[in-house]
Amino acid sequence: MHAGNPVDWQPWDDAALASGRETDTPILLSIGYSACHWCHVMAHECFEDPAIAAAMNRGFVSIKLDREERPDIDRVYQLAHQALIGRGGGWPLTAFLDPQDLSPFYIGTYFPPAPRHGLPGFADVLQGVRNHFDVHRDALREQAGQLREWMQRMENPASDAVPEAVPVVRTALQRVAARADPEWGGTRGAPKFPRATELEWLLDVAFEPLSPRERGTGEGTEPSNPHPAPRAKDDAPLSRPVSRRENGRAVAHLTLATMAARGLQDHLGGGFFRYSVDANWTIPHFEKMLYDNAQLLPAYARLAADGNADAGLRVSASDAARGICNWLARDMTAPDGAFYSALGADSEGGEGCFYLWTREQVQKALPAEMDALAEHVFGMEGPANFEGMAWHLLRDVPLTEVARRLGRAVGEIESGYEAARSTLFAARESREHPTRDDKILTAWNALAISGLARTARILEDARCADMASRALAALRESVWIDGELFANAAEPGQRIPGFLDDHAFLLDALLETIQLAFDPRHLDWAIALADALLDKFADADGGFWFSTARHATPLGRGRGWSDDSLPNGNATAVRSLLRLGHLAGDTRYLDAAEHALRAASGALQRYPDACAALLRALQEFERPRLQVVVRFPDTHRDGWRTALRAALRGAGIVPGGDPVDAFLIPAGAAALPGLLSERTSRDAEGTAYVCAGLACQTPVPSPGDLSGAILAAREG
Numbered sequence: 001m002h003a004g005n006p007v008d009w010q011p012w013d014d015a016a017l018a019s020g021r022e023t024d025t026p027i028l029l030s031i032g033y034s035a036c037h038w039c040h041v042m043a044h045e046c047f048e049d050p051a052i053a054a055a056m057n058r059g060f061v062s063i064k065l066d067r068e069e070r071p072d073i074d075r076v077y078q079l080a081h082q083a084l085i086g087r088g089g090g091w092p093l094t095a096f097l098d099p100q101d102l103s104p105f106y107i108g109t110y111f112p113p114a115p116r117h118g119l120p121g122f123a124d125v126l127q128g129v130r131n132h133f134d135v136h137r138d139a140l141r142e143q144a145g146q147l148r149e150w151m152q153r154m155e156n157p158a159s160d161a162v163p164e165a166v167p168v169v170r171t172a173l174q175r176v177a178a179r180a181d182p183e184w185g186g187t188r189g190a191p192k193f194p195r196a197t198e199l200e201w202l203l204d205v206a207f208e209p210l211s212p213r214e215r216g217t218g219e220g221t222e223p224s225n226p227h228p229a230p231r232a233k234d235d236a237p238l239s240r241p242v243s244r245r246e247n248g249r250a251v252a253h254l255t256l257a258t259m260a261a262r263g264l265q266d267h268l269g270g271g272f273f274r275y276s277v278d279a280n281w282t283i284p285h286f287e288k289m290l291y292d293n294a295q296l297l298p299a300y301a302r303l304a305a306d307g308n309a310d311a312g313l314r315v316s317a318s319d320a321a322r323g324i325c326n327w328l329a330r331d332m333t334a335p336d337g338a339f340y341s342a343l344g345a346d347s348e349g350g351e352g353c354f355y356l357w358t359r360e361q362v363q364k365a366l367p368a369e370m371d372a373l374a375e376h377v378f379g380m381e382g383p384a385n386f387e388g389m390a391w392h393l394l395r396d397v398p399l400t401e402v403a404r405r406l407g408r409a410v411g412e413i414e415s416g417y418e419a420a421r422s423t424l425f426a427a428r429e430s431r432e433h434p435t436r437d438d439k440i441l442t443a444w445n446a447l448a449i450s451g452l453a454r455t456a457r458i459l460e461d462a463r464c465a466d467m468a469s470r471a472l473a474a475l476r477e478s479v480w481i482d483g484e485l486f487a488n489a490a491e492p493g494q495r496i497p498g499f500l501d502d503h504a505f506l507l508d509a510l511l512e513t514i515q516l517a518f519d520p521r522h523l524d525w526a527i528a529l530a531d532a533l534l535d536k537f538a539d540a541d542g543g544f545w546f547s548t549a550r551h552a553t554p555l556g557r558g559r560g561w562s563d564d565s566l567p568n569g570n571a572t573a574v575r576s577l578l579r580l581g582h583l584a585g586d587t588r589y590l591d592a593a594e595h596a597l598r599a600a601s602g603a604l605q606r607y608p609d610a611c612a613a614l615l616r617a618l619q620e621f622e623r624p625r626l627q628v629v630v631r632f633p634d635t636h637r638d639g640w641r642t643a644l645r646a647a648l649r650g651a652g653i654v655p656g657g658d659p660v661d662a663f664l665i666p667a668g669a670a671a672l673p674g675l676l677s678e679r680t681s682r683d684a685e686g687t688a689y690v691c692a693g694l695a696c697q698t699p700v701p702s703p704g705d706l707s708g709a710i711l712a713a714r715e716g
Contacts, residue, residue, distance in 0.1 A: 001034065002043060002064050006053035009064040012073065020061040020099030026133045027097040028060040028126075029104075031067045031074050034437035035274075035287035035342040037351050038110045039092040045113045046122045052113060055123060059130040061099070067091065068341060068441060069488060069496055072547040076555045080104045083150050096129050102554040103144030105133065151556060159601035162594060165622045168608045168615065169205065173247055175609035176202070184280045185255030191285075192276040194264070196295035197563045199255060201612035203302050204619065204659065205248035249308075256303055257313055260320040261396035263385075266355065267378070268393065268425040269331070270323025272296055282385055283392055286345035286352040286434070290332060291566055294447035297324045301455040302657040312398060321455060325464055328448065334440060337470030338478065338489065339448050341437040348432040356390040357424075365427035366420055373416045374424075376402045440489035442479045442498060443566070445471055446505035453512035457656030465516045472513050475506070476525070483528065500537050500546045501566060503529050504573040511579050511661065518665045520672070527673060530580050533573055534592055542599025543570050561603035562610040570596055571613035578620055579661060582627055582693060585675025597621055616659075624693030625659040626713055628706075629679050631667050632686030636703075640664060640686055643703030647710045 002009055010016035012029075020027045030047075032039030046052050056062050067074035074093070081089035084107055096106040106129045114121040120128075133140065176198065181188045186195065259265065262281035265272050271293050273284035303309060303317035332340045347354040362374055375381050379394035386392050403413040449468045456465035478489035485498035485506065510526040537544040545557040546569060561570055574593045581589030597618060603611055604618065630640045644662055645655060653660050665672070667681035679689045688700035690709040697709040 001040075002047065005043065005047040006050050006057075007047050007062050008057045009062055012063050012065050012070060016061055016063055017099070017102070020097075023061075023099075025061050025099060026059070026105075026130065027099050027102070028056060028062045029065060029077065029093075029095040029097055030062070031065045031077065031093040031095070032091050033066055033068050033342075034435070034439075035289065035344040036091045037285065037287070037345045038090075040344075040346055042092050042110050042112075042122075046111065049113055052123055052126070055126045059126060060096075066439075067093075068437075068439065071501070072499060072551055072553040072558065075546065075558055075560075076553060077104060077107065079151060079558075080147060080555070081107050081109075083147055096133070097554075098133075098140060098144060101144060103140075103147060105129075105140045105143060148555065159598050161601070162597040162618070162621060163601050163604050165615075165619050168604050168618065172608035172611075172615055173205070176251060177247060180251050180255075181279070185251070185258045186281070188279070190277060190279040192264075192279060192281060193565070194259060194272065194275070194292055194296060195255075195612075196292065196299055197567045198612040199252050199299050200295070200302075201616050202248035202252035203299065203657075204616055252299075253303065253309060253313065256299060256317060256320075258396075260300070260316050262394050263392050265320060265323065265395070266327070267323075267395045268355075268421055268428060269327060270325075271327030271331075272320075272324070282394065284352075286355060288327070288343040289565075290339055290341050290441075290444045291447055293324045293327065294444065294451045295567070297321055297448075297451040298454040298458065298656070300324070301458040302654065305458050305654050305657060318459070321459065325452070325455070325461075325467070328452075329463075329467065331436070333467070334438070334474070336474040336477070337467070338440045338474035339445050339471060341439045341441055341444060343433075344435040344437070347434045352386070352392070354428070354431055354434050356386055356392055358384075358390050361427075362424070365424055370416060370420050370423075372406060373402065373413065374420050376405055377413075377417050377420065440474075440478065442475060442485065442487050442489075443501040443505045445475055446502070446509040447566070449475075449509040450505070450512045453509065453516055454656035456516060458654055468509075468513055468516065472509065472522070480525070485529065485532065497548065497550050499551070500533075500544050500569040500573065503533050503537070504544075504569045504576060505567075507533070507576040507580070508572055511576060511583075512656075515656075515662055515664075518663060518669065520669055523673070523676075526580060527584065530577060530589055533577070534588065537573075538592060539599070542595040542597075544573055544596065559599075561600045561614055562607065563613050567613040568611065570600065571611070571617045574614075574617040575620055578617070579625065579627075582624060582691065583629070583661070583663070583676065584673045586673075593617070593621065620659055625661060626653070626690070626692050626710070628660070628662040628688060628690050628710065629676065630662075630664050630686060630688045631679055631681035632664070633667050633681060633684075636685050637664065637666070639703045640688070640706075643706050644688075647707040650707050651710050651714045653710075653714065 065073060077093055077095045078089045080095070081093065084104065090109050092110055094108050094111060095104045097104055111122040111125055112119055113123065115124070179187050186192045258281055259272065264276050264281045264284050271288050274287050274289050274292060276282065276284050300317045300321040304314050304321055306314065328339060331343065334340060345351045359380065362380070363371060366374055376397060377395070377399070378391070379385070379396065380391050384391050399413045399417060400410055403410045406413070449471050452464045452468035455461060456468060479486045485502055487496040487498045487502050507526055507529045510522050510529070514522050533544060536548050539545055539559055543559050545559050547553045547557045559570065561568055574596050577589040577593040581587065581593065600614055604614060608615060628644065630644065632640050641664060644664070648655050648660065648662065655662060667686065681687050682699065683701040685702045688706050688709070690697040690700065690713050692713050697713055700706050700709045
């Protein structure tokens with residue numbers, strides 16, 4: 001994208017860094033990504049300007065970095081922005097670095113070419129920064145030392161004990177409820193982000209059994225608070241103290257419902273945009289990211305399968321999940337089955353124009369008899385919602401209400417809506433499409449594989465299972481090279497060693513995919529990844545570094561606990577190690593998970609509401625997930641599969657939704673690791689082993705006996 005700029009861009013590599021160091025020339029580091037709208041704006045306004053480019057070439061070593069390829073470097077300088085500016089950063093991130101130690105001495109985000117909207121012009125910034133660097137080196141070095149000390153203090157001290165889940169979860173729920181928007185869901189104000197990890201945690205809390213301690217002491221009841229959780233429109237007001245399960249359900253359901261109904265979802269082509277620029281989910285930032293949709297997919301599948309939810313909400317959630325799968329299959333799948341990274345926001349006409357409609361465009365695309373229906377169904381009956389000129393389509397008026405308004409039968413409106421949607425989609429396909437970032441990233445693909453595998457189990461969807469299996473096979477061929485995991489699928493010279501997220505997310509994806517159809521190679525791969533986690537990333541004080549020494553991350557490798565747009569890598573590692581440790585009976589994995597939770601105790605005590613993935617890990621440590629391992633002769637495969645699903649459903653468990661693992665392993669599978677080698681098929685029909693952590697039920701000799709064992713383990 002920047003190859004045609006008059007700027008002499010360099011990659012982040014040894015040669016560019018050495019050039020800056022040897023000539024003592026400050027480094028101008030510009031971090032962006034393909035789908036970033038304001039990155040494109042700054043590129044056009046500044047980096048294509050000959051005078052600005054000449055100043056950059058004259059005074060700096062200019063490095064262009066894709067934050068999705070080097071998330072470790074991006075994390076470091078985003079944290080530095082927070083320290084130096086006092087608020088979070090974003091993209092584009094513009095950092096000026098001392099070439100000797102790579103410490104930032106001036107940092108910002110987007111700069112216009114000339115002063116505008118309270119921002120300094122980039123030409124003036126270049127001149128001022130270079131002058132400051134030349135004149136005030138001693139002061140800059142002192143600032144660099146202070147910055148390093150601040151970043152070290154960001155690490156929370158470890159504790160001798162893992163904190164108890166009940167008080168930590170209670171605090172987190174109270175804070176989430178306090179900041180929740182009672183009308184639109186999500187967090188109050190704008191911009192609004194999906195926060196998929198938090199939603200999944202809330203769904204976990206909503207349906208998990210109370211612990212024995214909670215059942216005995218009343219700990220599961222929330223005291224009333226001045227910021228009650230929002231509730232979906234179909235929920236009756238609560239006249240008593242809200243249990244944490246009801247509290248989480250209300251927050252999650254309202255947010256998922258409003259995101260699906262309004263402008264965050266693409267109602268014609270499926271999939272969700274990155275975030276909403278307003279407080280009511282009307283107008284999004286129009287890029288679509290693989291990682292958002294990968295995480296939202298199983299959340300909507302869980303809601304679609306929730307028998308306690310309103311029927312209309314379940315239908316809406318099912319449509320949202322199906323739309324994500326359609327989008328992945330149509331727009332994001334590479335020929336080998338792996339997934340591309342993102343669709344940009346910009347196309348012909350500017351940001352979002354691919355998705356916007358004028359009334360004239362709708363009337364031209366649809367038959368005249370559909371005009372009134374489309375107006376009401378897609379929220380076009382009022383003023384244009386995008387800058388007063390066009391509409392971004394919404395779907396928050398139920399079809400039953402549209403039928404009432406138009407005096408027509410509901411069935412007629414439903415069929416008319418589907419016809420209008422498919423017709424408008426076909427018309428939109430003729431437009432110039434947004435650009436697609438065709439990078440294949442391991443971590444993001446792993447999130448998609450995990451989400452698809454879980455959705456396949458939740459909704460019994462064979463297409464999702466096939467998509468997950470194909471993508472996993474593609475990763476095995478492209479990023480798992482001679483026993484080493486890489487962060488991207490690329491030619492040998494462009495491969496980047498895998499980060500913590502790549503290993504942790506892929507380990508999770510393997511544990512999910514193995515439950516669709518057991519493959520001993522995938523189990524071996526999972527063990528190899530777990531071993532790599534311990535060998536390459538483990539911190540002696542507990543937890544895992546984000547990068548390895550091989551990455552040469554500036555200012556330190558980093559070991560965080562909170563979520564951002566992705567689930568926290570440490571938390572995902574802990575959950576996966578707990579699962580694999582109990583499955584294989586390997587205490588190394590269990591001990592590493594416990595050590596990490598001790599190291600995370602400070603974060604869990606201070607800001608648990610920012611650590612949803614870590615809370616999920618903590619809850620699974622305290623109350624280990626149910627694991628069912630079935631060994632069977634091939635002739636009894638279908639009987640066990642049917643009985644297992646019925647037994648789980650009978651115990652109120654949604655396979656793939658609730659934290660439960662179920663592995664169907666043929667009796668002929670040999671050379672299984674550790675504890676699995678002892679779990680053999682002992683009876684004519686096969687044998688099931690039902691455990692929760694280290695507590696196991698008596699082995700089950702037939703499919704008909706499985707239900708009782710699962711119920712006993714669930715209630716234990």
